[in-house]
Amino acid sequence: MAITQKMQDALNEHTNQELYSSYLYLSMSSYCESINLPGFAHWLRIQSQEEYAHGMKIFDFINDRDGRAILHPIGQPTIEFESIQDVMQKTLEHERHVSSLINKLYEVAVTENDVATQIHLQWFITEQIEEEKTANDLVEQLKLISGQGDALLLLDRELGARSLDPVE
Ligand SMILES: [Fe+2]
Numbered sequence: 728m729a730i731t732q733k734m735q736d737a738l739n740e741h742t743n744q745e746l747y748s749s750y751l752y753l754s755m756s757s758y759c760e761s762i763n764l765p766g767f768a769h770w771l772r773i774q775s776q777e778e779y780a781h782g783m784k785i786f787d788f789i790n791d792r793d794g795r796a797i798l799h800p801i802g803q804p805t806i807e808f809e810s811i812q813d814v815m816q817k818t819l820e821h822e823r824h825v826s827s828l829i830n831k832l833y834e835v836a837v838t839e840n841d842v843a844t845q846i847h848l849q850w851f852i853t854e855q856i857e858e859e860k861t862a863n864d865l866v867e868q869l870k871l872i873s874g875q876g877d878a879l880l881l882l883d884r885e886l887g888a889r890s891l892d893p894v895e
């Protein structure tokens with residue numbers, strides 16, 4: 728069954744949100760470089776690549792359903808942050824926001840009787856649980872560290888070891 732116009736529009740909008748997420752994390756990565764936290768910068772750069780892959784996962788899905796993936800302008804991400812704590816807090820808030828957008832997208836798929844999209848979105852719903860958990864863990868770890876430079880450097884080194892997992 729070909730995708731409905733309403734579903735296609737909602738999915739195209741969400742591709743844009745995932746690409747915006749990619750942009751936002753790349754911006755955060757640059758900030759982390761500027762405050763000499765190369766491990767966080769690396770971790771966020773990988774995060775940015777993952778978000779790009781999420782966008783492409785929807786882009787491909789629309790085209791596979793005989794629809795047309797349409798690209799919208801990507802908004803400018805936040806460029807200034809107060810601290811690494813601020814970066815991770817904004818990451819957590821952003822992931823919660825994306826989860827709510829995916830829930831709304833799922834509601835559209837239900838009202839459009841689009842079972843294929845509902846199934847496709849289940850991957851994203853599961854992914855968001857992981858995304859929120861990871862961001863929350865880092866916010867909490869940074870609270871524990873507070874002003875201790877040696878502990879922060881240790882965490883930075885740990886995050887520097889992240890590798891890109893393929894998005895299936
Ligand atoms: Fe995502």
Ligand SMILES: [Fe+2]
Binds near residue numbers: 748778822825858
């Ligand atoms: Fe995400």
